[in-house]
Amino acid sequence: xxxQLGIEHLRDLARGAAILGTGGGGDPMIGRLxxxxxxxxxxPVTVLDPDxxxxxxxxxxxxxxxxxxxxxxxxxxGSEPVGALRALERRLGRTADxxxxxxxxxxxxxxxxxxxxxTGLPVVDADGMxxxxxxxxxxxxxxxxxxxxxxxxxGEHDETVVIDTGADNRQMEWLARGITIRLGGVAHIAEYSMxxxxxxxxxxxxxxxxxxxxxxAVRLARESHxxxxxxxxxxxxxxxxxxxxxxxxxxxxxxxxxxxxxxARGRARFTSYDGVCxxxxxxxxxxxxxxxxxxxxxxxxxxxxxxxxxxxxxITTEGLRYGQRVTxxxxxxxxxxxxxEALAVFGPSCFGLEVEFEPVERRGDLVxx
Amino acid sequence: MRIGIDVGGTxxxxxxxxxxxxxxxxxxxxxxxxxxxIIDTLDRLQAERSFDPGQVxxxxxxxxxxxxxxxEARRLAPTAALRLGLPATASLPPLVDxxxxxxxxxxxxxxxxxxxxEFDGRHIAELDEDELRRHAADMVAHGIRxxxxxxxxxxxSNEFELRAAEILRxxxxxxxxxxLSHEIGRIGLLERENATxxxxxxxxxxxxxxxxxxxxxxxxxxxxPLYLSQNxxxxxxxxxxxxxxxxxxASGPTNSMRGAAxxxxxxxxxxxxxxGTTSDVGVLTHGFPREAxxxxxxxxxxxxxxxxxxxxxxxxxxxxxxSGTDNDxxxxxxxxxxxxxxxxxxxxxxxxxxxxxxAVAAGRAEIGSADAVAGLDPTLVKAALARVAADIADxxxxxxxxxxxxxxxxVGGGSILLPDDLPGSLAVHRPDHFAVANAIGAAIAQVxxxxxxxxAIDPGRRDAVVDEARQEAVDRAVAAGADPAQVRIVDFDExxxxxxxxxxTRIRCKAVGDLRLGQS
Numbered sequence: 001x002x003x004q005l006g007i008e009h010l011r012d013l014a015r016g017a018a019i020l021g022t023g024g025g026g027d028p029m030i031g032r033l034x035x036x037x038x039x040x041x042x043x044p045v046t047v048l049d050p051d052x053x054x055x056x057x058x059x060x061x062x063x064x065x066x067x068x069x070x071x072x073x074x075x076x077x078g079s080e081p082v083g084a085l086r087a088l089e090r091r092l093g094r095t096a097d098x099x100x101x102x103x104x105x106x107x108x109x110x111x112x113x114x115x116x117x118x119t120g121l122p123v124v125d126a127d128g129m130x131x132x133x134x135x136x137x138x139x140x141x142x143x144x145x146x147x148x149x150x151x152x153x154x155g156e157h158d159e160t161v162v163i164d165t166g167a168d169n170r171q172m173e174w175l176a177r178g179i180t181i182r183l184g185g186v187a188h189i190a191e192y193s194m195x196x197x198x199x200x201x202x203x204x205x206x207x208x209x210x211x212x213x214x215x216x217a218v219r220l221a222r223e224s225h226x227x228x229x230x231x232x233x234x235x236x237x238x239x240x241x242x243x244x245x246x247x248x249x250x251x252x253x254x255x256x257x258x259x260x261x262x263x264a265r266g267r268a269r270f271t272s273y274d275g276v277c278x279x280x281x282x283x284x285x286x287x288x289x290x291x292x293x294x295x296x297x298x299x300x301x302x303x304x305x306x307x308x309x310x311x312x313x314x315i316t317t318e319g320l321r322y323g324q325r326v327t328x329x330x331x332x333x334x335x336x337x338x339x340x341e342a343l344a345v346f347g348p349s350c351f352g353l354e355v356e357f358e359p360v361e362r363r364g365d366l367v368x369x
Numbered sequence: 370m371r372i373g374i375d376v377g378g379t380x381x382x383x384x385x386x387x388x389x390x391x392x393x394x395x396x397x398x399x400x401x402x403x404x405x406x407i408i409d410t411l412d413r414l415q416a417e418r419s420f421d422p423g424q425v426x427x428x429x430x431x432x433x434x435x436x437x438x439x440x441e442a443r444r445l446a447p448t449a450a451l452r453l454g455l456p457a458t459a460s461l462p463p464l465v466d467x468x469x470x471x472x473x474x475x476x477x478x479x480x481x482x483x484x485x486x487e488f489d490g491r492h493i494a495e496l497d498e499d500e501l502r503r504h505a506a507d508m509v510a511h512g513i514r515x516x517x518x519x520x521x522x523x524x525x526s527n528e529f530e531l532r533a534a535e536i537l538r539x540x541x542x543x544x545x546x547x548x549l550s551h552e553i554g555r556i557g558l559l560e561r562e563n564a565t566x567x568x569x570x571x572x573x574x575x576x577x578x579x580x581x582x583x584x585x586x587x588x589x590x591x592x593x594p595l596y597l598s599q600n601x602x603x604x605x606x607x608x609x610x611x612x613x614x615x616x617x618x619a620s621g622p623t624n625s626m627r628g629a630a631x632x633x634x635x636x637x638x639x640x641x642x643x644x645g646t647t648s649d650v651g652v653l654t655h656g657f658p659r660e661a662x663x664x665x666x667x668x669x670x671x672x673x674x675x676x677x678x679x680x681x682x683x684x685x686x687x688x689x690x691x692s693g694t695d696n697d698x699x700x701x702x703x704x705x706x707x708x709x710x711x712x713x714x715x716x717x718x719x720x721x722x723x724x725x726x727x728a729v730a731a732g733r734a735e736i737g738s739a740d741a742v743a744g745l746d747p748t749l750v751k752a753a754l755a756r757v758a759a760d761i762a763d764x765x766x767x768x769x770x771x772x773x774x775x776x777x778x779x780v781g782g783g784s785i786l787l788p789d790d791l792p793g794s795l796a797v798h799r800p801d802h803f804a805v806a807n808a809i810g811a812a813i814a815q816v817x818x819x820x821x822x823x824x825a826i827d828p829g830r831r832d833a834v835v836d837e838a839r840q841e842a843v844d845r846a847v848a849a850g851a852d853p854a855q856v857r858i859v860d861f862d863e864x865x866x867x868x869x870x871x872x873x874t875r876i877r878c879k880a881v882g883d884l885r886l887g888q889s
Contacts, residue, residue, distance in 0.1 A: 030461075030559075037465060069823070069869075070869070072557045073522050074488075074521050074522065075461050077455075077456050078460025158456075181870055184457075184491070185488050257864065257865055264865055264866070322769075
């Protein structure tokens with residue numbers, strides 16, 4: 001059923017979206033402030049369940065791309081993502097009936113809400129990543145045949161660029177990345193336009209409400225002094241992400257980062273409190289693979305989330321530092337993110353990892369930590 | 370010799386130091402009248418240990434006046450916040466996330482204008498001088514007396530903030546104070562801007578407080594320069610303090626830690642301040658506290674002040690001790706009798722078993738009546754003290770920044786709870802004079818300079834860029850009054866930024882050195 005999303009939901013959603021960001025996705029904080037201000041000005045946002053969409057409804061997803069470090073300094077004008085959506089409507093000669101996230105992890109959980117508040121369009125409770133990923137082609141939309149093109153990009157001077165690379169989503173990503181740099185390191189985009197029927201077929205459903213319920217579960221657990229990780233597990237149980245596995249409890253003993261081809265790559269090492277076991281985490285903006293004492297325990301696209309030990313506050317790869325006490329959890333992703341077609345687009349090999357994907361819930365027993 | 374004074378909300382501490390030796394020290398209640406309070410403090414020092422005011426080389430003062438003024442929302446100037454960044458940033462204008470009460474207290478008005486830079490130094494838009502003049506006219510019409518100017522990516526280029534300040538000054542005259550964000554904060558527009566607005570609102574109060582402090586010191590016949598301590602444990606001179614009062618915000622905890630470290634002769638250590646209800650644990654590396662990486666919320670305003678990272682846990686001298694039936698499973702805290710310790714603790718004739726009672730029973734301290742706790746079960750006493758030691762050791766462990774063992778300096782009235790060695794073979798040091806550690810921390814403070822900027826690092830040029838950043842930090846420290854022969858880099862951090870070309874890397878670098886003291 002459709003529901004109204006107001007200011008009171010945003011803190012929980014931001015926290016939940018940071019968990020779904022699986023170490024990356026950009027800090028949803030600025031996004032939350034943007035949406036808060038927009039809702040104050042324009043009123044609450046209507047969220048539609050994908051099942052409520054007419055098959056011939058027209059949906060244009062909206063998002064932000066670029067460097068999270070830039071967004072905390074160069075705050076958007078606010079009109080850019082709407083500008084991108086309108087530019088795509090002009091190009092296609094068709095107006096949108098709704099917008100939708102392409103990415104439910106991190107700041108991109110918020111941008112479609114900004115668009116929805118400003119335009120009065122509803123936002124569809126679904127996305128195309130089911131988490132955060134670093135590149136635009138890493139979408140279930142593209143996996144199941146909805147092309148990203150044509151794509152519109154907008155900057156704060158009302159300038160727009162439309163990219164059309166046909167079915168080649170990688171080339172779209174490549175060109176858009178260059179334009180984003182010219183626009184100052186951050187740009188707002190509209191892409192993967194599709195029908196209601198295509199949303200139902202290709203999107204990861206109910207990921208906005210998932211973020212909201214994860215964030216709320218953590219908050220309520222803290223308020224009642226119960227275990228927030230168990231609260232997250234309980235919140236996940238009735239969803240498509242229904243397995244949570246505690247991979248490790250311990251502390252950060254080493255973090256190493258470097259920039260390779262524009263991405264923040266690196267690794268972090270954790271040791272268990274008794275000093276016996278070691279977890280090694282490799283990341284490229286988002287967490288990619290976790291190994292305990294040399295055995296892989298979880299890989300992309302399943303979620304690897306580093307949570308602060310006491311509060312379960314998600315810690316980003318940028319925020320990792322020596323001495324932090326953490327709980328590392330693996331969360332299973334929906335089946336449509338684990339098919340051979342999906343793994344060919346955002347499986348381990350797409351990140352240069354020589355590891356086979358195996359669902360986190362089916363990996364061998366963990367050393368108890 | 371030098372004098373350190375810490376003016377807290379409740380107490381004022383003062384010390385007279387020769388080198389690192391404490392010649393005289395005292396503690397008194399903070400008075401309403403700043404000037405009178407300092408005069409009184411100096412008189413007490415003089416009474417304790419007669420000194421020639423002409424021999425004093427420097428006076429350092431740490432104060433909570435400014436943070437208290439913000440928290441209490443009083444004596445704040447009517448303030449305008451001008452941001453250069455249009456057409457970007459319009460969605461979240463200045464003051465947008467401030468509590469209304471505080472916006473009212475500063476009669477806050479917010480203005481957006483064209484300008485700002487991209488991460489790589491390009492202009493977002495050119496400055497529009499007519500637009501700035503129109504804003505200035507509106508500020509005059511609304512009785513604005515202080516202005517905060519922020520510009521997008523001003524830590525990369527301060528060009529527009531400087532130019533806008535010139536224009537506003539020509540329109541508003543010299544009586545209106547102007548605060549520039551690139552001089553106050555680091556990357557993160559809203560947080561830096563907030564700190565700048567807070568600073569602007571405090572400028573009038575800063576002028577009056579600084580005049581009062583300077584007058585009191587001069588009135589005592591001391592001609593030596595006066596410095597105020599900053600959040601990060603470094604000093605600023607009086608002129609700087611007039612312009613940047615916000616930089617004094619968190620000097621209290623920093624001074625306390627640094628003072629304790631000096632007293633113990635350690636410059637890399639954990640400082641554990643055990644009070645009545647909580648213990649605060651901070652870590653010093655080469656004499657400076659580790660800074661908190663999270664945003665700091667002051668009076669409901671989010672800022673990125675350089676604040677020390679302090680972990681508080683609920684163990685203190687007044688903590689309640691509770692036990693299970695067999696007396697070997699005990700809890701200590703977080704509930705505490707707090708300031709009622711001297712009525713409620715067993716050793717003071719009360720009926721509540723506190724951590725202090727246990728310490729007295731174990732012979733760690735002589736407080737109140739030892740007879741009152743003579744009958745406590747030794748198993749319980751042992752278990753309670755072991756619990757305290759384990760929890761404090763755990764807090765120290767959490768704060769450690771490297772695997773090397775870290776000595777612990779214990780200060781505060783509740784430090785009697787600690788053994789001489791904590792679990793994990795951490796030696797515990799207990800310095801003298803710890804009651805005036807804040808004033809000592811102020812007196813020994815050094816002068817610093819900092820760089821926090823995004824650099825594009827061309828292949829093979831990393832070392833050159835790093836050297837450039839280090840040199841700039843050193844130059845800034847020297848410009849602020851550090852002895853060039855003494856300046857060294859105390860903090861260096863390099864974080865690559867994803868999704869930007871040219872190996873964009875954020876470099877933060879801090880240099881500090883001893884204050885260049887005049888011979889007198």
